[in-house]
Amino acid sequence: MSRRKKRPTSAQPVAKASQIASTKATKAQHRRSLLAVGSVLAVLSVLGLGLWWVNRSSATASNFPVGEVTSCKQIPPFAQAQGFGVNAVLDTQARRVRGMVMYDLTSDGQEASQPAPYQHPSWSKAGYLSSPILDRDGAIYVGAVPWVSILYNPPAAANKVYRIDPRTAELSELLDLPTAAPANNTNPYGILALNYDCNTHSLYVSSVLGSTKDQQFGRIFRVDLATNKASIVIDGVDSFGIGVYNGNTGKRLYYALARQPQIYSIALDNQGNPTGQPRQEIDFSGQGYHGDERGRRISFGDATMQVRIVQFDYTLTAVTNPNETTLSYRYNPQTDSWQAEP
């Protein structure tokens, strides 16, 4: 039979690839979802330094200090009860186990065997998970994000936010966020990212559930964790990474678009609700490995923003080397804007 002969040749030598993939456990375990790459989160050692936010919810927009808003996060008491130390991590990308697993890191950054990795029985029931987000009480929030297939992540559950109790470690459904359109068989995703604001005790959640190639039905939600009520911050946009920062002119929610290499923001009031209209903050076209990436995660320091960018095509492709790039920006309080850092 005559067969048309191949096209692209992957130019990387196998030996090199093996080296890349052999840093931990087996190579097989390193086939990762773009969404979950780097979601080894919540390095408890950082939290264990005793960083503790003291202003709690009494602050107002005018007296929110300029800077990031997540330093109140606390170690879940159950972690200490299980014997984990300051180097423990909550890992939602350990693909050998579904859901989340907790383990200590050795001094060279590898998974420690003692104490034995811990997974509460409920941590696998929601399928594969998003990056975990902690709050001021040590509660953990995650969304269900499919990996490779939707076998364990049915679209019907793609907009559910789960909470892990800080004392019992039990994972339970917190909310099933309302959708603008039903799930469809071309878009396997719902929730893509979560983030937290200590000032207002709010959880922000981005979702693209129901979006199609031709129409965006995505939403950004605010969950008031005092009441567990959700409201819609922005409607009709597919967004990916999100984060809150207190700037010179007040609090703003930053969100990366899921379809373009851009970051927008919208002002928030004292309670964390939107005011005004979104504005474009950053365009990172041409940057990153492929030059057409999306902002998967947004994180802030006191005057810095870091954006991790990856490819995202609304498919379940899983790559061994996602070539994630981190872009850094510095806050300019005079102009209330962000400048790229070299």
Added chain:
Amino acid sequence: MQRSVLYRLLLLMMLSACGTTPAQHPTTTSVAAETPAILAAEITPEAQNYPLLTAYQQVINQALTATPPVLTLGSLDSQQAMAQIVALNEPKLQSQFVDQTGTPFRNEVFGVVPVRESDIIEATAACLQVSCYRVEVYNFALNLTLAITVDVSNQKVIVVERLANSQPDIPEYLTAVAREIASNAAEVEQALGYKPTSDQAVMANTKTALNATRCERSIHLCVAPTFVAGERALWAIVDLTDTRLVGVRWTNVGATGPAVTEKGMQNEAVLKYCDHTTRLERDGWAFDYMLTSSDGLRISDVSYQGKPLFKSAKLVDWHVNYSERDGFGYSDAVGCPYFSQAAVIAVEPPMIGEIRENDQVVGFQLVQEFWSELWPEPCNYYYEQAFYFYFDGRFRPAIASVGRGCGDDGTYRPVTRISLAETGTISAWNGTQWQAWQTEQLQGADTRQINPDGAEYRLDLANGESYTIATGRGQFDDGGRGDQAYVYATLDHPERDEGESDMVTIGPCCNTDANQGPEQFIDNPPESISNQHIVLWYVAQLKNDDTPGSQYCWAESVLRRGVYIPEEYPCWSGPLFQPVRGK
């Protein structure tokens, strides 16, 4: 639409209830390309039309046998020439030009430029006192640049930077080669409406990458000669690693939009097969075909000589199981490259080609390839799906894995679904005669009997046509070693949609028995399938092998002429449907 309205009403009610008003993101409009990208066909350039390319390939061959194996840059002044000699003869650099076995990479000097004061860093501080040059050597195999700073005054190398995923500006001779490839391409001529000269190509030395390549899938060095025609510009992406045209695409001059890249062109060319069915009528066969979200390439309304045969046929899932790690593997869906449930995606449109037997054309094939971006690196996959249509009415849905997967202990189990267009009865050979299956059931290879004509099953359709079905046992001369297939026959239930529309993942990765998913459609008790609309499911079991000389379901990267190319060892599977003549 009604559903959408309902959701919006619910949203309004909800907003009224909570008293907050969500903001609206500014409307963004994405303008669809008026003329979608065209991917280039692979050709063998004729030397008389490509004198520059021919000469370039000759000097590449010479460089690969030189010591060191580096294509040097000509037309240099004495200082530059000295810098190049010093750089390439630096003893510590010799291992950079070859792989671990000493086989040469394709290395080329792209530039020798004086180090300016503003370029000097701590490591090159000596260059403040002496004359220095920076020699840029590009390695095509590894897609990296060696930036070698040379103190020409003292004839020594000061510092070497190894820049991964980095491409220097290309030299003039490569610019000319790129222009020659573009201006001779049939796709360029077709798009422009005339054959351009190479001088008409502009911006050829503008790499399609800033920080890294934009031939982002092949990881090759690419440039984009551009032909301006009024308000529009035709981008012709040329792959200088493979020295071929990737494709062409029109853009509006001055308009902003996503960069024109290899991946963008490929997706654009593929997506039209995701959005619409395409009708094909050829050699007595007629059918529609379409790329699905997660069921591979689907053919439907298949008829032969005007008689309906299949309602549809498609590839539902790949179950990949690694035996040495209990429960480890993947359920891979294959499908469209954008907005799909596919884990392994189509990167080129479906292809139609001839089928040859004994040097005779005996039919045609419709082929679709799906692959992971970094294949054949470990844990990346490449699957092929083909439908063979023979002039004499034979039909074969064929599937192959081309590795490489996550280990040498893998078993691939592709799940194919074939829905019959007519009512009929399926029979199995029991050793002496055809015995009709009265009810839904499945059968594994261990209990199957082969009739004297080499088939195990027979279909008798209500329209009077009959077909035998032979499972793959290594008899198809395609390298297949036998499918050890499970065959399932279930009743078609259109009202339940048991897989006629796009199926979600049908089952887990790692069952090693007949529980691959289709068994869930065998009712309890099994329903009658005698003279009914039957759905056939075929699950081959293909064990991979990386043993040198007998590789199977496998792929390796090998260094050929200085660049890595994949060496493929596909494992083809699939049953053959053969018309029963002279009943």
